[in-house]
Amino acid sequence: MLRISDLTCGYGMKIVLNNINLEIGKGEFAGIIGPNGSGKTTLLKAVTRLVKPYKGKIFIEDKELYSIDHKEIAQKIAVVSQNLPTMSMTVREYVLLGRTPHYKNLQFFENESDVEIAEHAMTMTDIIKLQDSYMSEISGGEIQLALIARALAQEPWMLLLDEPTAHLDITHQVNVLDLIRRLNKEYGLTVIIVLHDLNLASAYCDRLILMDNGRIKKIGTPEEVLNYADIEEVYKTVVVVEKNPVSLKPFVIVVPEEVKKNCRR
Amino acid sequence: MIKKKTTQLVIYVLASIAFLIMVSIISLSVGSAGIPVNRIIPILVEGKGTPEYSILFDIRLPRIILGFAIGGALSLAGVILQGMFRNPLVEPYTLGISGGAALGASLCITLRLNLILPNVAMPLSGFLGAFLVFIPIYLLNIKKSALRIHGLLLTGVMISFISSSLVTLILAISRAEDLQGIIFWIMGSLEEPSWVLIWIACIVSVACLVLSYLFCLDMNALTLGEEEAIHLGIDVEKKKKLLFLIASLLTGISVSITGLIGFVGLIVPHFIRMLVGYDHRVLLVTSFLSGAGFLIFCDMLARTVIAPVELPVGVITGILGGSIFIYALSRRLFH
Numbered sequence A: 001m002l003r004i005s006d007l008t009c010g011y012g013m014k015i016v017l018n019n020i021n022l023e024i025g026k027g028e029f030a031g032i033i034g035p036n037g038s039g040k041t042t043l044l045k046a047v048t049r050l051v052k053p054y055k056g057k058i059f060i061e062d063k064e065l066y067s068i069d070h071k072e073i074a075q076k077i078a079v080v081s082q083n084l085p086t087m088s089m090t091v092r093e094y095v096l097l098g099r100t101p102h103y104k105n106l107q108f109f110e111n112e113s114d115v116e117i118a119e120h121a122m123t124m125t126d127i128i129k130l131q132d133s134y135m136s137e138i139s140g141g142e143i144q145l146a147l148i149a150r151a152l153a154q155e156p157w158m159l160l161l162d163e164p165t166a167h168l169d170i171t172h173q174v175n176v177l178d179l180i181r182r183l184n185k186e187y188g189l190t191v192i193i194v195l196h197d198l199n200l201a202s203a204y205c206d207r208l209i210l211m212d213n214g215r216i217k218k219i220g221t222p223e224e225v226l227n228y229a230d231i232e233e234v235y236k237t238v239v240v241v242e243k244n245p246v247s248l249k250p251f252v253i254v255v256p257e258e259v260k261k262n263c264r265r
Numbered sequence B: 001m002i003k004k005k006t007t008q009l010v011i012y013v014l015a016s017i018a019f020l021i022m023v024s025i026i027s028l029s030v031g032s033a034g035i036p037v038n039r040i041i042p043i044l045v046e047g048k049g050t051p052e053y054s055i056l057f058d059i060r061l062p063r064i065i066l067g068f069a070i071g072g073a074l075s076l077a078g079v080i081l082q083g084m085f086r087n088p089l090v091e092p093y094t095l096g097i098s099g100g101a102a103l104g105a106s107l108c109i110t111l112r113l114n115l116i117l118p119n120v121a122m123p124l125s126g127f128l129g130a131f132l133v134f135i136p137i138y139l140l141n142i143k144k145s146a147l148r149i150h151g152l153l154l155t156g157v158m159i160s161f162i163s164s165s166l167v168t169l170i171l172a173i174s175r176a177e178d179l180q181g182i183i184f185w186i187m188g189s190l191e192e193p194s195w196v197l198i199w200i201a202c203i204v205s206v207a208c209l210v211l212s213y214l215f216c217l218d219m220n221a222l223t224l225g226e227e228e229a230i231h232l233g234i235d236v237e238k239k240k241k242l243l244f245l246i247a248s249l250l251t252g253i254s255v256s257i258t259g260l261i262g263f264v265g266l267i268v269p270h271f272i273r274m275l276v277g278y279d280h281r282v283l284l285v286t287s288f289l290s291g292a293g294f295l296i297f298c299d300m301l302a303r304t305v306i307a308p309v310e311l312p313v314g315v316i317t318g319i320l321g322g323s324i325f326i327y328a329l330s331r332r333l334f335h
Helices: A040-047 A070-077 A091-102 A111-123 A141-151 A170-187 A199-203 A226-237 A257-264 B001-028 B037-046 B051-085 B097-110 B119-138 B149-173 B175-187 B196-212 B215-221 B226-231 B235-260 B262-274 B280-304 B313-330
Strands: A001-009 A016-023 A029-033 A053-060 A076-082 A160-161 A190-194 A207-212 A217-222 A239-244 A250-254
Touching: A001 A040, A001 B175, A016 A040, A016 A053, A016 A217, A016 B262, A029 A040, A029 A170, A029 A199, A040 A053, A040 A190, A053 A170, A070 A076, A070 A091, A070 B280, A076 A141, A091 A111, A091 A141, A091 B215, A111 A141, A111 B175, A141 A160, A141 A170, A160 A199, A170 A190, A170 A199, A170 B262, A207 A226, A207 B262, A217 A226, B001 B051, B001 B262, B001 B280, B037 B051, B037 B226, B051 B149, B051 B215, B051 B235, B051 B262, B051 B280, B097 B119, B097 B149, B097 B175, B097 B235, B119 B149, B119 B235, B175 B313, B196 B215, B196 B235, B196 B280, B215 B235, B215 B280, B262 B280, B262 B313, B280 B313
Parallel strands: A029 A190, A029 A207, A076 A160, A160 A190
Antiparallel strands: A001 A016, A001 A053, A207 A217, A239 A250
């Protein structure tokens, strides 16, 4: 379980997250949504010790985050960030880097078990056929799958993803999110995902955390969080929230300025 | 896969060792007094006393051993720094430490300290200069116990400029007889009369190779960037400090003993990375051995191209290294 208690943090003098309290249980699929600059990525960074708290504490399985060894954290939590990987390595080499936190002292080379786990991660993400290709030779969607495979090779119980569908077409968006959902359902992997697309967040997440200006505005199911009043207040944009006729989940429709004018007339 | 990786390591290391041995034997044989390769063993068996023995083992062998140590050290420092900074243009001399060493050595010559303590004063002042520059570079870039990589690079470049200006100032006010000494020291040479210093260079560079190999997986993770390395469980701040210390020690020792021998720490790691890939498990050892072989080869050329006049080895490393590198790039020899 992940528990964040009274967390305030930021960069230098700038406070980005203010008094955050949050609990994520094992096996949950939680989505973090909110406008640019609301603190979504910083929240993920705080959980992985990239940003130090000014105040408050983060607990992972009841252990305070800063009392846990770096390696141990990486064995529990894997991150799929927006950083592009080094392009001069093969997919296989890249995925095998995910085994780094599991290497013992003075172990310089991967053993049979490391290779098996990396291959399994590539099979799950359906990139095993690309294993000998260089990262520079594969498409954006395949790179995203390789990032997830590397994270899975860490054998974590929690996966943090920072906008994994950014820059992907709808086919790849659905492929990536279907895969993450399957990993969550079949392997009990806890998922915390930052998403900009509210409809994808609604379609895939069990619980949504709506962030606004460094604070949590609302937490709950997509039905509870995605209502037009909260969305309009946080995003400062006029929206219409309907029910998706297929999934029956909330569906957010943006209203462009031109359409608004026509409606007024 | 494991077999493939270890086989790859063994092949690359054996090829580098073969290159090193071949270059060393040729370098031992070639010079203003040519000694055929097949005569080396008989001369060794005959023992001391012959002029050929003296040429081989009192003049050429020390240079080869020093070339091994310094070439390996500079190349290793280059690999470490290029990996740490994720910048293929970074080299040991970018850090400003070499500038400090050059300043120390120039002061030593101008103040005639080398006449008081012959053989020792120059490397000692060079090392002291390197150390005195290392301290502010390190301290200026430690913020909340984190080492700022970009700050380190910028401070290093600025301190290099300051040191170089101070060396120019010293040159401008030096006596004519000191000028040549300073200029020749700056250009770098493997001519070192003290066996003690040669062995110190050897022990330090090999020890640093072993030590840095302990961090090869950390360096592999760092190729993805600091954030990603943290995600992979690396204590990035601790490892950065240790790696910077190792690279600084290698640079300080090299420059204080042989002067400024450029390009080895830039070109060899870059070239070897193009050949063997990013993996530091292979890269560290092969770069060390290849850097050693490359410097020994360049020194052999420096001694023989217009013999009996000896060229500064830094001139050869620059011309040869740069040309081979451009050729390799233009022919797209590597992935």
